[in-house]
Amino acid sequence: PTLKDAFAGKFYIGTALNIPQILGRDSASLKVVKNQFDAIVAENCMKSGHLEPQEGFFDFSTADKFVQFGLDNHLFVTGHTLIWHSQAPRWFFTDSLGHDVSRDVMIARMKNYISTVVGHFKGKVKGWDVVNEAVLDDGSLRKSKFYQIIGPDFIKLAFEFAHEADPNAELYYNDYSMANPQKREGVIRMVKELQSEGVRIDGIGMQGHIGLTHPDIDEFEKSLEAFASLGVQINISELDLSVLPNPDFHTGANVSDNFKYDKKLNPYAEALPDSVAKAFNQRCLDFFNLFLKHQDVIERVTLWGVNDGQSWKNNWPVRGRTDYPLLFDRNNLPKPVVKEIIDAAMNY
Ligand code: G3I
DSSP states (O other): OOHHHHHTTTOEEEEEEOHHHHTTOOHHHHHHHHHHOSEEEESSTTSHHHHOSBTTBOOOHHHHHHHHHHHHTTOEEEEEEEEEGGGOOGGGTBOTTSOBOOHHHHHHHHHHHHHHHHHHTTTTSOEEEEEESOBOTTSSBOOOHHHHHHOTTHHHHHHHHHHHHOTTSEEEEEESOTTSHHHHHHHHHHHHHHHHTTOOOOEEEEEEEEESSOSOHHHHHHHHHHHHTTTOEEEEEEEEEEOSOOOOTTTOTTTSGGGTTOTTTSTTSSOOOHHHHHHHHHHHHHHHHHHHHTTTTEEEEEESOSBGGGOGGGGSSSTTOOOOOSSBOTTSOBOHHHHHHHHHHHTO
């Protein structure tokens, strides 16, 4: 059995596709996608900078191919992501002089963007990450340009515009560090507020950018349970398991450029030590067992790429790292854990 066979009837098992894959330049990893997965999400090609690089100029060429691949192969297609501070092009927020636009202009631009994009893929993209990463680790809302110009209700407006554009699409809120208790509370507050205002929100995406020791799996489970008790589905999104030291942006540990090409930054560049491979294996199983335990509320588990060579983790937070965070190695061969995950699912 493959991964998708093993999880059939439990949850979708998906992967992100990058642009070279979508353009057909990586047939080896696409073969793995077709064999193993039944859901896809676009790693980059549906971000606003790709879809509307200039105001009024939409480019759906790559995203159309991505969606068509999903339809051709009967995969659940998720759109990622409509409103994200990090990848929105500058024109979104500024006038021709480079000044911030007014709240009304900003709302009109956001509405036009969401209606055009969601409308374009109506009926084909089954679910959207409507708002991405709007809550900070302390639980307050991120003071992004969307927040500064529109105010906190940019979130509600984004969901409403998406719902108007495709009333049948599922709508999600997606974020990282969700095991953090303060962030958990912040997300719960935000979702409850949307619900009390009658705004449609179907799911919460818990990004799974995890490491060998972080986050605490019990805290992750607490968040999963707390989110599910709001009556929304859970998507485990963007799953990858870094084996490298975790960059800590509060203390600066493992973040600095000084680590470039240093053994410390790139400790496994030649070969992954057995002990690390074992730790990876166990940690993967722990998380997949947790997902199996909560299969009644989990709708989808999505890896953030097929093979280690494709992972953004190789170059974050500085270039030159070599990481091993995915289920397939750089030759698209399944790691030993794949069989163990399949066995765990079949025997559950
Ligand atoms: O395509 C260009 C290429 O032409 C150029 O030569 C190269 C030089 O740096 O850049 C390439 O684009 C990069 C792209 O990834 C493809 O590799 C962008 O600079 C880079 O910013 C982009 O990073 C993506 C990042 O989001 C920002 O959009 C990562 O691939 C992607 O994995 C990452 O995904 C995010 C989720 O969307 C949201 N949650 C966090 C997650 C990780 O940051």
